[in-house]
Amino acid sequence: MNRISVDLAGNGYDILIEAGALDSAGAQLKQHIRSDRVFLITDTNVAAKWLAPLETDLQKSGIRAISKILPPGEQTKSWTVLEQLTDWLLDEGAERSDTLIALGGGVIGDLTGFAASILKRGCKFIQIPTSLLAQVDSSVGGKTAINSRAGKNLIGRFNQPEYVLIDPLVLGTLPDRELRAGYAEVVKYGLINNAPFFEWCEENGADLLARNPKALAYAITESVRTKSGIVAEDEKELSGRRALLNLGHTFGHALEAETGYSSALVHGEAVAAGMALAFHYSARREHCDEADAHRVEHHLKNAGLPHSLESASVKASGDRLVRHMLHDKKMAAGNLPFLLANGIGQTFLAKDVDLEDVAVFLDQMQ
Numbered sequence: 272m273n274r275i276s277v278d279l280a281g282n283g284y285d286i287l288i289e290a291g292a293l294d295s296a297g298a299q300l301k302q303h304i305r306s307d308r309v310f311l312i313t314d315t316n317v318a319a320k321w322l323a324p325l326e327t328d329l330q331k332s333g334i335r336a337i338s339k340i341l342p343p344g345e346q347t348k349s350w351t352v353l354e355q356l357t358d359w360l361l362d363e364g365a366e367r368s369d370t371l372i373a374l375g376g377g378v379i380g381d382l383t384g385f386a387a388s389i390l391k392r393g394c395k396f397i398q399i400p401t402s403l404l405a406q407v408d409s410s411v412g413g414k415t416a417i418n419s420r421a422g423k424n425l426i427g428r429f430n431q432p433e434y435v436l437i438d439p440l441v442l443g444t445l446p447d448r449e450l451r452a453g454y455a456e457v458v459k460y461g462l463i464n465n466a467p468f469f470e471w472c473e474e475n476g477a478d479l480l481a482r483n484p485k486a487l488a489y490a491i492t493e494s495v496r497t498k499s500g501i502v503a504e505d506e507k508e509l510s511g512r513r514a515l516l517n518l519g520h521t522f523g524h525a526l527e528a529e530t531g532y533s534s535a536l537v538h539g540e541a542v543a544a545g546m547a548l549a550f551h552y553s554a555r556r557e558h559c560d561e562a563d564a565h566r567v568e569h570h571l572k573n574a575g576l577p578h579s580l581e582s583a584s585v586k587a588s589g590d591r592l593v594r595h596m597l598h599d600k601k602m603a604a605g606n607l608p609f610l611l612a613n614g615i616g617q618t619f620l621a622k623d624v625d626l627e628d629v630a631v632f633l634d635q636m637q
């Protein structure tokens with residue numbers, strides 16, 4: 272069992288990572304729930320596999336679950352579904368003293384966390400993430416949001432959960448492609464500031480992708496430790512430290528935009544190719560060796576992830592891709608910061624990147 276404390280002034284919390292944790296969820300969560308009921312929010316895919324066992328286990332601890340099953344997919348992070356969810360909660364008589372539980376991937380976690388932040392001016396919520404991406408990324412750090420017409424995650428709040436319970440065994444039912452996409456974010460932590468962890472990924476990535484429970488538990492723990500450490504230094508993304516978590520995301524967003532945010536390239540896949548590009552661009556600017564960039568590319572390729580423009584099936588010109596980046600919400604006053612690296616595990620924020628040079632680089636990478 273691994274317990275990680277997220278150290279935040281005033282609203283710190285624990286994250287439990289344990290194979291089989293779902294079987295003792297009632298006992299684990301009881302101390303964080305102030306009544307004999309919880310509102311459990313999930314999606315149809317997750318409900319089919321994991322809702323009944325969780326409800327039964329909560330019941331054993333005297334906690335009644337009142338459950339809402341939403342449709343799966345990014346469209347669920349919308350004003351429409353938020354309204355449906357909050358109306359349902361109010362109809363059911365939810366109070367500020369109640370607790371919401373998000374059982375699902377990042378979509379359910381982001382929506383539920385945001386709903387909790389506004390329901391009766393804020394009630395508690397607990398995360399039980401069920402996708403690898405949610406276990407290593409979205410359930411940690413307190414960002415919650417829905418999408419709007421202008422873009423993804425633009426309406427939201429920082430809202431830290433009361434507790435996060437991670438059971439690697441629930442990944443047993445996650446589709447392969449989702450597992451691989453989540454793995455891209457795992458590799459990201461090694462590349463940001465944890466070179467020994469990247470080496471671990473090189474040696475054990477195949478085991479992890481074969482769903483070896485020990486490999487999964489280790490990688491989730493190391494990822495959560497890395498992310499929560501960075502979040503603790505810069506909870507609300509004010510100092511630039513938290514921006515390190517966006518390694519590969521600026522190049523990645525350009526690829527996602529070019530493929531219309533479609534299933535042609537899911538987020539983690541775009542981030543994988545984006546990280547390889549960020550390392551190659553770092554080598555072009557002589558921040559790191561070309562060998563580092565090749566090492567990153569090679570590992571992502573071995574993991575079956577896109578690792579170049581070609582393997583991401585993106586053929587657009589450099590100019591066009593840079594234009595997509597300029598629509599990125601992280602652009603601050605006309606200046607587009609880039610995450611580059613001095614080597615593996617040595618990512619830094621570069622504020623002096625010449626976008627014309629990025630466009631030339633991307634044309635050369637075709």
Ligand SMILES: NC(=O)c1ccc[n+]([C@@H]2O[C@H](COP(=O)([O-])OP(=O)(O)OC[C@H]3O[C@@H](n4cnc5c(N)ncnc54)[C@H](O)[C@@H]3O)[C@@H](O)[C@H]2O)c1
Pocket residue numbers: 314315316317320343344345348375376377378379381401402403404405408409410411412413414415416423424441442443444445446449
């Ligand atoms: N809050 C943050 O800091 C943060 C960080 C990264 C991503 N996100 C958000 O997270 C979302 C992506 O998360 P995601 O990749 O988990 O997507 P998701 O929630 O859509 O889950 C992916 C798919 O897997 C299914 N699924 C999840 N767990 C399963 C399981 N155990 N068994 C079978 N099927 C399962 C879901 O039903 C869905 O179809 C995006 O909306 C993104 O913006 C938020």
Ligand SMILES: [Zn+2]
Pocket residue numbers: 456520538542
């Ligand atoms: Zn991401």
